[in-house]
Amino acid sequence: MKVELSALTTSPQVKQVNNAASERIHWFWFASPQTFYPLAGRMVPWFVWLAVLLCIAGTYVGFFIAPTDAQQGDAYRIIFLHVPAAWMSMFLYVVMAFWAGVGLVFNTRLSSMLATAIAPTGAIFTFLALWTGSLWGKPTWGTWWVWDARLTSELILLFLYFGFMALQAAIDDPRRADRAGAILALVGVINVPIIYFSVVWWNTLHQGASISMKSAPTMAMTMLLGMLLMALAFWMYSLATILSRVRSIILEREWHTQWCKEEIRRAS
Amino acid sequence: MAHSVVQGRNSESVVIWSSWSEFVAMGGYGFYVWGSVAMVVVVLVMEMIMLGRRRRAVFEKSARNNGGGSETAA
Numbered sequence: 001m002k003v004e005l006s007a008l009t010t011s012p013q014v015k016q017v018n019n020a021a022s023e024r025i026h027w028f029w030f031a032s033p034q035t036f037y038p039l040a041g042r043m044v045p046w047f048v049w050l051a052v053l054l055c056i057a058g059t060y061v062g063f064f065i066a067p068t069d070a071q072q073g074d075a076y077r078i079i080f081l082h083v084p085a086a087w088m089s090m091f092l093y094v095v096m097a098f099w100a101g102v103g104l105v106f107n108t109r110l111s112s113m114l115a116t117a118i119a120p121t122g123a124i125f126t127f128l129a130l131w132t133g134s135l136w137g138k139p140t141w142g143t144w145w146v147w148d149a150r151l152t153s154e155l156i157l158l159f160l161y162f163g164f165m166a167l168q169a170a171i172d173d174p175r176r177a178d179r180a181g182a183i184l185a186l187v188g189v190i191n192v193p194i195i196y197f198s199v200v201w202w203n204t205l206h207q208g209a210s211i212s213m214k215s216a217p218t219m220a221m222t223m224l225l226g227m228l229l230m231a232l233a234f235w236m237y238s239l240a241t242i243l244s245r246v247r248s249i250i251l252e253r254e255w256h257t258q259w260c261k262e263e264i265r266r267a268s
Numbered sequence: 269m270a271h272s273v274v275q276g277r278n279s280e281s282v283v284i285w286s287s288w289s290e291f292v293a294m295g296g297y298g299f300y301v302w303g304s305v306a307m308v309v310v311v312l313v314m315e316m317i318m319l320g321r322r323r324r325a326v327f328e329k330s331a332r333n334n335g336g337g338s339e340t341a342a
Contacts, residue, residue: 063291068284074295078304085308124311132304139300237312244319251326255333268327 033110033250034259040243047240051233058229066222078136079223083210084231086129088238089157090192092122096164097189100182110246112178113253115185116168117246121238123161130154141205149198150206153191160188174253 030036062080069076096118103112133151134144145151164181171177199208210219210227219227254260285291294301 064284066284068295073297075297075300077294077297077301081304081308121315124315128308128311131307135300135304139297241315241319245322248319248322248326251323251330255326255330261330264327264330268331 031108031110033113033254034257036110037247037250037263040247044240044243044247047236047243051236051240054229054233054236058226058233061222061229062226066226067220072140075136075139078132079210080226080230082129082132082136083227084234085125085132086154087231088234089122089126089129089154090195092118092125092238093157093160093185093192094189096122097182097185100178100185103178104182104186109175109178109253110250112175112182113246113249114242115181116178117242117249119161119165119168120245121241123158123165125234125238126154126158126161130158137205146205148204148206149202150195150204153195153198156191157188157195160184160191164188 030039058080062077066077066080068074096115099111099118100115102108103110103115130151133154137146138144164184167184168177168181171180196209198204199206211224251260251264255264292298292302
């Protein structure tokens, strides 16, 4: 029996299986807060610098290269903040719901912490999309606000972010807060396609999509470039703030562990 | 709006602003454009300040909680 077992473990097939298993485990190496924490710390400065550089480039293109719009004059320049903020507000919600869902299904606490870390940044970009949209609507539509499909569904997105944060803050046990928040986040995902397609499905005051996958770009190339640069800048900013926030959340939740105590002692 | 954009001029380099005051005026839309820019800057700077505060708060709280207890544990 003993001989058989040893023969089995040394057989090439078993070795292959073992290797495959260890490789698969390697994938989850950074799923542990302890290993993810220093990795996130190393990434934050890179994303900060990328955000700064892209923001400078995007502002330069948007305010000094892109021509004045024939119909809207220079009011259209709000697009360089409004569209990237609106994209991030929707994108971050989907990412938040994804990680909340992963945390719910696989019970991986880092995924849930990531979802919690995304919510405030997502809410901020939703607010900025609404604010800049309002300031754009006044000179072009003649009103700060209308209850049309696009604006209303974006406002609901803001309330979904607030609801997620309030629900998590109201529950003392972090793991229970994770699960409750995940269900709210997943149910709320339905709102994202509603926001995106609202300008197609309903007659709204809001103009159609600025960029379409189906047709050639209808904007001047420099306008498009400015918008994409600012979108990338917001993306890098979001990565930096979310990774920085998740580091704080890890320490807040796991401060009692030995490695956190050592990290806190080392850093302070 | 997408259809109203001036297309022809983007190949040649056009000087858009002839003076700083013209840049600030934004063709009469200065209030709306700079109101948007200002809010983005204010909110994002505020977020970064709050992130720093949150991090410091973790250190302070854990220093209070441990209060030398970590030495006895080690």
